[in-house]
Amino acid sequence: MITRRPTETFQGGLSAFYIQRSLQSRNITSSLEEEGIFESHTFDYFLDGNFHLAGPVIPEKISFFTSVSAFDLSRDLASFDSMDRSTVFSGLFSLNFKLPSSQLFILWTGQMLNHPTYGAKRYIPLSATLDRRDQYHVLQAIWETRSVSYTHLRAH
Numbered sequence: 693m694i695t696r697r698p699t700e701t702f703q704g705g706l707s708a709f710y711i712q713r714s715l716q717s718r719n720i721t722s723s724l725e726e727e728g729i730f731e732s733h734t735f736d737y738f739l740d741g742n743f744h745l746a747g748p749v750i751p752e753k754i755s756f757f758t759s760v761s762a763f764d765l766s767r768d769l770a771s772f773d774s775m776d777r778s779t780v781f782s783g784l785f786s787l788n789f790k791l792p793s794s795q796l797f798i799l800w801t802g803q804m805l806n807h808p809t810y811g812a813k814r815y816i817p818l819s820a821t822l823d824r825r826d827q828y829h830v831l832q833a834i835w836e837t838r839s840v841s842y843t844h845l846r847a848h
Contacts, residue, residue: 697797698755698788702747709740713768736766736775752790759784769812776812780805794837802829 713736744759761782766775781804789796803826810824 696744696746696757696759698757698786699746700748700751700755702745704743704745704747707742710737711735712737733770734768736768737764738766739764749787754790755788757784757786769814771814772812772816772818774809774812774818776809778805778807778809794835797832797834797836799832799834800830802827 713734740761740763742759742761744757746755746757748755759782762780764777764779766777769776782802784799784801786797786799789798805824805826807824808821809818810822812818812821
C-alpha cells in the first residue's frame with residue numbers, strides 16, 4: 693500500500709506485477725527423489741497491483757489521496773488436492789480540509805483478506821481447511837492549529 697498526503701495538483705500512478713507457473717523451474721533433485729519426494733510447492737500464479745491518485749476536490753480548500761492495492765496468489769501445494777488461494781485488498785483514503793487558521797485530516801484505511809483454503813498443507817484434505825475471511829478498518833482524524841506563531845496544537 694502506498695501512503696502519502698493529499699496534494700494540490702493531480703498526481704497518480706499504476707503498477708502491476710505478475711508471475712505464472714511457466715516462469716518457474718523444477719527444484720526436485722535426484723537425491724530428493726531417492727527419499728520419495730517427487731513434487732514440490734509451486735506458484736500457479738501471483739498477481740500484485742496498486743492504483744493511487746491525489747488531487748484537489750476544491751482548490752486551496754479540500755484535497756484528497758487514495759490508494760488501492762490488491763494481490764492474488766494461487767499455489768499448487770505438493771500432495772494437496774486443490775489449489776491454495778489467497779487474496780488481499782488494501783485501501784487508503786484521506787481528505788485534507790484547509791480551514792482559516794487550522795487543518796483537518798480525515799484518514800481511513802482498511803484491508804480484506806480472503807483465504808478459502810486456510811490451513812492447506814501437504815497430505816491435508818481440502819475438507820479439513822477453513823474458508824477464512826478477515827476485515828480490518830482504521831479511521832483517524834487529526835486537527836492541527838496555530839493560535840500564535842510559537843504555539844502548535846495537534847489533536848488525534
